[in-house]
Amino acid sequence: xxxxxPIKFYFDFTSPYGYLASERIEHIARTHQRxxxxxxxxxxxxxxxxxxxxxxxxxxxxxxAHRDIARSARQHQISLNMPEPFPIGTVAAARACLWARDTxxxxxxxxxxxxxxxxxxDGLDISSTDNVVRAAxxxxxxxxxxxxxxxxxxxxxxxxxxxxxxxxxxxxxxxxIIIDDEPFWGHDRLExxxxxxxxxxx
Amino acid sequence: xxxxxPIKFYFDFTSPYGYLASERIEHIARTHQRxxxxxxxxxxxxxxxxxxxxxxxxxxxxxxAHRDIARSARQHQISLNMPEPFPIGTVAAARACLWARDTxxxxxxxxxxxxxxxxxxDGLDISSTDNVVRAAxxxxxxxxxxxxxxxxxxxxxxxxxxxxxxxxxxxxxxxxIIIDDEPFWGHDRLExxxxxxxxxxx
Numbered sequence: 001x002x003x004x005x006p007i008k009f010y011f012d013f014t015s016p017y018g019y020l021a022s023e024r025i026e027h028i029a030r031t032h033q034r035x036x037x038x039x040x041x042x043x044x045x046x047x048x049x050x051x052x053x054x055x056x057x058x059x060x061x062x063x064x065a066h067r068d069i070a071r072s073a074r075q076h077q078i079s080l081n082m083p084e085p086f087p088i089g090t091v092a093a094a095r096a097c098l099w100a101r102d103t104x105x106x107x108x109x110x111x112x113x114x115x116x117x118x119x120x121x122d123g124l125d126i127s128s129t130d131n132v133v134r135a136a137x138x139x140x141x142x143x144x145x146x147x148x149x150x151x152x153x154x155x156x157x158x159x160x161x162x163x164x165x166x167x168x169x170x171x172x173x174x175x176x177i178i179i180d181d182e183p184f185w186g187h188d189r190l191e192x193x194x195x196x197x198x199x200x201x202x
Numbered sequence: 203x204x205x206x207x208p209i210k211f212y213f214d215f216t217s218p219y220g221y222l223a224s225e226r227i228e229h230i231a232r233t234h235q236r237x238x239x240x241x242x243x244x245x246x247x248x249x250x251x252x253x254x255x256x257x258x259x260x261x262x263x264x265x266x267a268h269r270d271i272a273r274s275a276r277q278h279q280i281s282l283n284m285p286e287p288f289p290i291g292t293v294a295a296a297r298a299c300l301w302a303r304d305t306x307x308x309x310x311x312x313x314x315x316x317x318x319x320x321x322x323x324d325g326l327d328i329s330s331t332d333n334v335v336r337a338a339x340x341x342x343x344x345x346x347x348x349x350x351x352x353x354x355x356x357x358x359x360x361x362x363x364x365x366x367x368x369x370x371x372x373x374x375x376x377x378x379i380i381i382d383d384e385p386f387w388g389h390d391r392l393e394x395x396x397x398x399x400x401x402x403x404x
Contacts, residue, residue: 049262050260050262050263052260058252058254060251060252060372060374061252061374063372064372064374064385064387067384067385068387068391068394071394071404072394074404075393075394075397075404170262170265170266172262172263172266182269183266183269185266185270186390188388188390188391189270189390191277192270192273192274192277195277202273202276202277
């Protein structure tokens with residue numbers, strides 16, 4: 001899968017549609033012989049730029065969103081239990097992934113899935129560093145090594161850079177996918193993604 | 203098609219996704235033996251409640267929206283030329299449709315399509331009463347009769363009621379579809395609509 005540029009997959013760990021897309025993007029990528037580059041971001045910082053609030057916090061839209069999320073999960077037969085609390089801060093989870101990408105990239109996809117499922121299937125509140133580390137341990141991460149990393153300055157810098165790069169690339173939501181400079185926003189655009197990869201634009 | 207409740211189709215004439223959905227909803231309705239009740243609304247009034255702006259006016263999202271609209275039209279092979287000016291006020295067009303629904307309901311679907319295509323295919327600025335009447339004449343409407351109606355108090359009242367009822371029903375976007383109390387928001391939810399009609403929920 002070396003010739004084609006990877007699918008850039010931007011996501012926030014508190015985004016239900018990001019979770020749903022994370023469960024489907026690898027199948028799509030494999031079908032079209034693409035790799036995935038995983039980009040954990042924290043939307044709170046970006047929402048300030050786009051004057052946006054989380055969908056569930058907007059009058060009228062909140063109720064609808066919960067219904068649509070459940071329907072979308074059932075449509076694709078993906079396990080999802082809306083967690084409480086929701087939404088949550090995802091700085092620790094994002095930093096853990098960026099540390100993994102930096103130091104042991106081979107575990108990154110599994111770490112992404114583990115953290116997402118811990119929150120959206122098992123209801124583990126991954127806003128806490130303790131719970132992020134607990135979930136990460138199941139992927140073979142050494143507890144103290146991750147705790148040290150999360151306490152250090154490097155992961156802060158990595159996340160700051162990651163978000164700045166995402167904004168420069170035009171990312172404003174989760175999931176957000178970029179393929180050869182073409183942007184796709186939302187779990188509901190995976191059909192477009194698939195069609196785009198098949199035809200190279202249409 | 204008398205036994206099943208109609209598909210309630212809410213739309214704003216300046217909404218590109220509303221236009222795209224208007225070109226597809228009748229096929230879906232026929233497939234599932236449903237009628238359609240057409241509900242022209244003016245989103246500007248509703249956006250105040252949801253603290254929303256048109257997608258194209260939001261930083262970062264505007265460029266993306268134009269790209270996604272074009273892609274969505276091509277996906278379904280529907281003619282669409284993004285008009286200028288855009289967005290536009292749609293009070294006159296909505297009132298014309300409510301007048302038709304009130305006095306000659308048999309022409310309503312054709313009037314909806316004619317107005318939408320006049321704007322999104324031919325680029326006619328249907329924010330002006332003159333252009334609304336010009337487009338409506340092609341559906342057999344008598345010019346002076348519609349002009350008189352649009353100048354009267356009744357259509358104002360009809361539109362005011364229509365929007366109030368839409369808000370009570372939880373409508374906050376375009377297109378917005380309600381089937382047996384289940385809400386669906388967006389052209390990108392027609393797949394859900396189709397699945398829902400087929401299975402009665404899933």
